[in-house]
Ligand code: FES
């Protein structure tokens with residue numbers, strides 16, 4: 545059966561982007577193969593590992609199982625658009641703590657951590673576990689991730705004080 | 708040896724007059740009335756109180772209890788119980804293991820932070836083994852109304868279902884509507900690939916539920932495990 549394609553106007557990283565794709569194409573395919581935003585990674589393809597995490601209307605959805613049709617009228621943010629200037633507190637903290645090893649899981653880790661920090665600006669270790677335990681890191685960078693999230697929370701707090 | 712001939716009185720057995728039996732049966736009838744009015748206020752259902760007006764026969768209570776045991780089998784099947792866990796971690800699979808990824812209930816039952824139900828569960832089942840099952844309303848009961856099934860005996864679960872303080876504030880009618888037409892309940896009968904269905908058809912489940920209610924919504928005896 546031929547695949548039916550539709551033309552969609554999607555908001556990706558604060559820009560309107562028109563694409564003609566099948567409605568059930570996973571957003572991950574759209575991002576990587578159609579648009580060329582390759583920061584978001586493919587790990588398992590079945591919502592198990594978190595490597596493909598993006599934000600859909602601010603929620604940390606797994607783009608490997610989320611179809612393009614679900615994104616219509618919503619805003620997609622990928623790791624490339626997490627902060628227009630690349631200065632999200634998490635990005636500073638990640639660099640400072642030197643979190644990544646191979647780096648493959650880190651885009652997903654950052655996107656999940658960003659939701660945590662937005663909803664809970666001063667997370668405890670338990671809160672970090674509750675938010676991040678679905679993002680698997682084969683290199684085992686979990687302790688550095690936790691440290692960096694605490695640091696990012698502190699950066700976010702001091703920025704809020706200054707402004 | 709003492710003979711158990713029922714015509715002989717055993718030593719120490721009191722002689723009981725007709726008046727004694729009259730007083731005892733009045734007390735029993737009074738207690739039954741109190742029990743029924745408590746039940747009415749708990750369920751908050753005018754329909755049920757209408758049903759309870761006539762005295763239920765022993766036969767009714769047997770039918771009701773037997774019907775609930777059928778209902779219970781469904782509610783304790785993985786498709787229902789996995790989202791009514793005793794703790795704050797949802798269960799998964801036909802063996803009802805803890806949900807992977809460290810998912811937790813959260814305040815409103817939709818998960819926490821980056822691990823909200825809808826981040827993986829879509830509006831429909833995704834094809835393939837171990838792919839997330841889906842429904843637009845995928846969630847657990849909220850933290851302030853956990854509606855636990857896991858570990859409940861038939862007796863406990865029947866009482867819980869009738870108690871508005873523990874059943875999500877539902878009247879009997881709302882409860883029947885919920886099990887009859889809530890799409891999240893119905894999704895148990897269209898499981899994702901590789902998962903079993905509940906042990907009764909949805910129609911048989913609804914029939915058993917209605918039988919249970921119609922014959923008095925009697926909870927099975929506490930010793931009925
Ligand atoms: S690639 Fe999407 S969760 Fe693993």
Ligand code: FES
Pocket residue numbers: 644645646647648649650680681682683684685
């Ligand atoms: S840094 Fe290698 S998988 Fe996480």
